[in-house]
Amino acid sequence: MSASRDIIEHIEAASAERFGAALAPDPATPGLDELRRCLEHRSHRRFDGRPVDPALLKLLFACAFSAPSKSDLQQAEVIHVVDAVRRKMIVDTIPDMPWITDAPVFLVFCGNNRRIRRIGEWRGKPFANEHLDHFMNAAVDAALVMMSFIRAAEAVGLGACPISHVRNHADVTSRALELPEGVFPVAGLCAGYPAAAGRMSPRLPLEATVHVDRHDESRLAELIDEYDRRRHGVLPYRRQRDTKRYGEAPLYGWSEDKARQCAVPEREKFGEYIRGQGFSLK
């Protein structure tokens, strides 16, 4: 069965809006409705009042945890934060995002290196992987599960928004959720039925992010310049960062925003927190 003209047109429009170049799929390709949803992904921060059915949420968790896991070590976990007091403890550390309080679903995806350590203790085996790679594996496992959750959530009509800010004060998040040694927050996620269509976030052109055989940044400066202009045309920033220090830029594009953002330290204590959770990172 060929995809409908409607799906094809949406894919062309979404790829043009996202990457600045329309991609025309072969109508005979199966699964184009799913690719359309994927391309049309938007982050949602405002939700209508409808609750998410607990049975549906459980099904979405099942989809999420069907994601691949490094060496089948299954180092992800998720905490569904229902209790208002615990949620407030976390939200209070994120000054600009009071809307998290009202999201129908608030999750915190965690890396869990503790389970495999305990298994080793129970089975009398040493844990011989006190190094950076193991921390990264747990973080990546949690990210894979979160992304899988987002795709499943969007398939059933929900919208979501990841909240990496749960790491701004990781120690507070950790206390709120009673995370023991070996477990750490990777990202929060708000989810619910969207109250509005949302805006698509344009991305760097694929030429900047997809390479053949070797890393290539020969055209990076001009690609970013084009991207700044394209993005300014469709989704201009509403305010400029740190104008006291840098003034008002005539064209305030993505690169100027990100340069200003990265000039300010963020989460300098996260490493200390992670070491405190028992990771050597060596």
Added chain:
Amino acid sequence: MSASRDIIEHIEAASAERFGAALAPDPATPGLDELRRCLEHRSHRRFDGRPVDPALLKLLFACAFSAPSKSDLQQAEVIHVVDAVRRKMIVDTIPDMPWITDAPVFLVFCGNNRRIRRIGEWRGKPFANEHLDHFMNAAVDAALVMMSFIRAAEAVGLGACPISHVRNHADVTSRALELPEGVFPVAGLCAGYPAAAGRMSPRLPLEATVHVDRHDESRLAELIDEYDRRRHGVLPYRRQRDTKRYGEAPLYGWSEDKARQCAVPEREKFGEYIRGQGFSLK
């Protein structure tokens, strides 16, 4: 439109096989065909001879890079390894996986912290985030893009298998792909049209990985024990690790396998490599 009886039955069967408990979705839920694909995810290592159309691959990259990105910093990139010499350099560091050589598509998903550093240089702004969180953000961005790629690939009938082993000798992978300072491999991915149906990998029950309000491992030991037995019933391990040291276990389950696996150091030099790529990790 309600989902067909066929899709419902597949979701029930897949959740039972994966998690040990059948989940029955409301037939009125939209997108159940996508949830079914998500739940039925399998890793594929053997592919039929069909090449992947370059236009389709590009569309999948577009889907992949539509994934969320931490603070819109867009710190992911992917290298499509076409050149046989470069691919061989990497495959030669992974002794047990010669099949990677023949995969129709071989990708390496990378974290790229370099782009935002260069943007800062070009725009005369300091980079004030020399710490662990920034390394993690780049790794997580790459993981989100890879997971998004896998979902899109499976939607169009492709199969895939992530290869974290590209980090076993990250320095060699890095040289093969000419990764400069600030860029590092997160995972490889083989993709193509599957030659066989593949086997589903059973997962820990959701009770072990999904918690409400607080981390909870009160029933962990018994849940793992049940899981070991369930898994042994449907997908027993074909060989036991390190029998010289530990002997033959009568019931060789997931936990015994993982305890033995983690007793052997892996990638102890990855931290050194990452520090050499310019990350302080402090």
